[in-house]
Amino acid sequence: MTEKNVIKRKMLVLGTFSVGKTSLVNRFTMNKFSDIYVPTIGVSIKKKSVELEELIVDLVIWDIADVATFDIIPDHYLSGAHGAVLVFDLTRPETLAKTLEGIESFKEKLPSTAIIIVGNKADLIDESIEDTINDRGILEVHTSAKSGENVEEMFEKLAKLTLEV
Amino acid sequence: MPKKITNSKKSNNNSIEDSIKLETKDSLKFYDKLLDEENQVETVDDVVEDNTNVHVKEKELTQEEYVLKQLREILFGDEIRKTENLSQNLNRVIHDVGDIKEVTLDELGFESKLHPYIENHTLFLRDNFADLFGDSIRHTVQRQIRESKDEFIEAMYPIVIPMVKRYIAKEFKLLNERLERTANQIFKFSFWKTKFRGLITGVDHTDMFLQELYQSKIEDIFIIQKETGLLIGKFIIEDSESDRDIVAGALTAIKGFVESALGKTSVELEKIDYGENAILLHNYHKFYFAVMCSGTVGHYFVQEINEKILNFAEEFLFEIPDVIDSKVFKQNSQQLQKYF
Numbered sequence: 001m002t003e004k005n006v007i008k009r010k011m012l013v014l015g016t017f018s019v020g021k022t023s024l025v026n027r028f029t030m031n032k033f034s035d036i037y038v039p040t041i042g043v044s045i046k047k048k049s050v051e052l053e054e055l056i057v058d059l060v061i062w063d064i065a066d067v068a069t070f071d072i073i074p075d076h077y078l079s080g081a082h083g084a085v086l087v088f089d090l091t092r093p094e095t096l097a098k099t100l101e102g103i104e105s106f107k108e109k110l111p112s113t114a115i116i117i118v119g120n121k122a123d124l125i126d127e128s129i130e131d132t133i134n135d136r137g138i139l140e141v142h143t144s145a146k147s148g149e150n151v152e153e154m155f156e157k158l159a160k161l162t163l164e165v
Numbered sequence: 166m167p168k169k170i171t172n173s174k175k176s177n178n179n180s181i182e183d184s185i186k187l188e189t190k191d192s193l194k195f196y197d198k199l200l201d202e203e204n205q206v207e208t209v210d211d212v213v214e215d216n217t218n219v220h221v222k223e224k225e226l227t228q229e230e231y232v233l234k235q236l237r238e239i240l241f242g243d244e245i246r247k248t249e250n251l252s253q254n255l256n257r258v259i260h261d262v263g264d265i266k267e268v269t270l271d272e273l274g275f276e277s278k279l280h281p282y283i284e285n286h287t288l289f290l291r292d293n294f295a296d297l298f299g300d301s302i303r304h305t306v307q308r309q310i311r312e313s314k315d316e317f318i319e320a321m322y323p324i325v326i327p328m329v330k331r332y333i334a335k336e337f338k339l340l341n342e343r344l345e346r347t348a349n350q351i352f353k354f355s356f357w358k359t360k361f362r363g364l365i366t367g368v369d370h371t372d373m374f375l376q377e378l379y380q381s382k383i384e385d386i387f388i389i390q391k392e393t394g395l396l397i398g399k400f401i402i403e404d405s406e407s408d409r410d411i412v413a414g415a416l417t418a419i420k421g422f423v424e425s426a427l428g429k430t431s432v433e434l435e436k437i438d439y440g441e442n443a444i445l446l447h448n449y450h451k452f453y454f455a456v457m458c459s460g461t462v463g464h465y466f467v468q469e470i471n472e473k474i475l476n477f478a479e480e481f482l483f484e485i486p487d488v489i490d491s492k493v494f495k496q497n498s499q500q501l502q503k504y505f
Contacts, residue, residue, distance in 0.1 A: 006491040008410070010393040042422070045414040060395060060414050076421025080393030 004051070008058045009162045010080055011155075012113075014073070014106075015087035016095050017066035020120040023145035024087060025063045028155050033146050040065040043077055050159040057159040059083075070102035075109075082162040083114040085154070090119040090142060114161035116141060118154060123147045366465070381466040384442075384457040386501055388482070389413045390489065391452055397489050398497025400505055416455055420446065438462075447474045452485060454478075477504050 013021045022040055026032050029046040044063040049056050062081070067073055086103065088095040099117060107115070123144040141157070143150040237245070290297070310317055363369060387409065388398035394417030396410050420434045433453075437444040443462040447454040447470075454474050458466070481500045486493055 003491070006494070008393075008395045008489045008494075010395060010414075043418050045411050045418065047408055047410045047414075058410065060393075060410050062394075062414065062418075074421065074425055076425060077418065080390070080395075082393075 005055045006049075006058055007055055007163070008060060009082040009159065011059050011061045011158065011162075012078065012081045012084040013061060013063045013087060014070060014084060015066070016089075016098050019087045019089040019092075019095050020145045021066075021085075021087050022063050024085070024118070024120060024143065024151060025061055027145045027148055027151045029061065031148070033148070048155070050156050052156075052160065057163070059155065059159060069098075070106045078110060081110055081113050083116070083158045084110070085116050085118050085158060087118045087120050090121050090125050114158060114164070116154060116158050116161070118143050120145055122149060381458055381460040381462050383470070383505065384459055385409070385455075386457070386505060387413055387416075387455040388497055388501070389417060389453055389455060390485070391417070391448075391450075394418065395489050397452060397485060397494060398501055400498060400501035413455070416444070416446075420453075436462075445470055447471065447478075449478060449482070452482065473505065477501070 013025055015021050017039065018037060022038070022044065023033060025044070025046055026034070029048045040063055042065055046061045046063065047058060048061070049058050062077060064073060064077055084106070086099050086106075088099045096119070103115070103117075107113075117140045119140065119142040121144060122142040123146050141150055141154045143154055145151060382402075384403055386400040387396055389395070390397050394414040396413040399409050401409070419437070423434045424432065433446070433448045435446050435448070437446070441459060441461070443458050445454075445456040445458060445462070445467060447456070456470055456474070458470075477500070481497070481504075485497075
């Protein structure tokens with residue numbers, strides 16, 4: 001049996017404060033969740049491999065600290081990213097508005113980066129959780145870092161997307 | 166002004182009786198006036214003090230006073246006595262209060278009674294202070310330090326750092342002296358050899374001895390893609406639990422932060438020191454090398470590493486593909502292992 005090829009990918013996790021970026025990353029990389037909110041300072045880097053049918057993707061995830069707008073994120077954090085998870089809080093609609101506001105400038109900076117918009121904290125709302133494709137052509141997924149719902153699937157989808165672009 | 170009183174004896178036409186009646190009538194009129202104008206009694210006194218008519222006026226006033234006294238007695242007798250009683254009572258009260266005020270705590274014996282208790286308790290507190298309040302103070306201080314860690318560090322920094330600097334400088338001086346002595350006494354041949362080499366290379370011979378004593382050692386070598394921070398090759402001499410992919414990413418983040426924070430994008434970070442370790446960074450266009458070293462990383466050692474890495478890059482890394490897969494990674498890592 002031949003060894004699967006391993007490809008490395010740089011992933012970004014972005015979003016306004018307290019939407020659950022670090023919780024999502026911790027759930028994905030360590031299968032852990034904490035209710036205590038500890039703001040990220042600068043950037044936190046973690047890694048997890050996703051095994052696909054033909055290859056393994058090593059995701060090096062850059063969990064970037066809360067920023068008011070995507071424009072002020074330092075370029076050296078963003079540069080060369082293969083994929084990005086833009087997180088908003090399903091219980092705070094204004095966080096989605098903020099994400100959608102910044103998405104165009106983000107796409108200008110990183111035109112070939114695969115993007116997923118993630119509505120986190122799905123456990124706190126009653127709506128049925130469905131993945132949808134919005135009119136921008138960006139995949140939107142609802143997750144819950146607390147219950148772990150859709151988290152693995154979301155990162156797997158993003159890993160696949162990065163291989164397509 | 167009160168009406169002037171005339172002497173009744175001056176009237177020759179009137180009998181003595183008439184004269185007395187008249188005088189009495191005049192006097193009563195005058196005293197009526199006096200009663201109406203009580204405040205003007207002082208004015209009568211003024212008249213008495215007039216030097217020219219003192220005798221005559223005193224005589225007249227004595228009679229008047231007598232009548233006035235009678236009149237006062239009739240009109241205000243009771244009130245005057247009540248007022249006098251009140252006045253006496255008031256004086257007595259004032260006198261008694263004054264006496265009480267002058268009595269001190271000591272006269273009552275309080276101070277002498279309380280003092281031993283206070284002194285005993287103070288001594289007890291002093292002797293048992295640590296047992297009684299030690300825990301509370303420790304907890305309070307610990308909590309305070311924990312809650313104000315940043316402020317504490319800010320406050321301690323200017324005090325601690327100069328102390329550490331002085332200590333290090335002193336230790337280095339002592340070490341240098343020791344090295345000089347040892348080199349002169351024991352390694353006479355190696356001393357002259359090192360000194361000669363120092364003269365040629367321009368590196369201080371003491372520095373060379375230090376390098377020899379504290380052997381510099383390469384721990385890890387990484388090749389990292391500049392743009393993404395992804396690890397594209399590694400040579401690990403001593404394995405550890407840390408994930409090298411994360412270390413590579415974190416190094417790239419730190420490097421990017423330092424370079425952008427200084428605002429000099431053309432200047433690249435070349436060395437990071439931490440404790441007795443250092444990370445040497447060798448920058449190329451699309452990638453950079455990170456060499457983790459332990460021991461004393463001296464000038465000679467850095468020069469040696471620089472030369473090796475330059476040769477390696479020229480020989481093996483003329484073209485690095487953008488997609489880093491396991492094949493590229495393995496190839497780079499094997500080359501590093503062979504070369505170093």
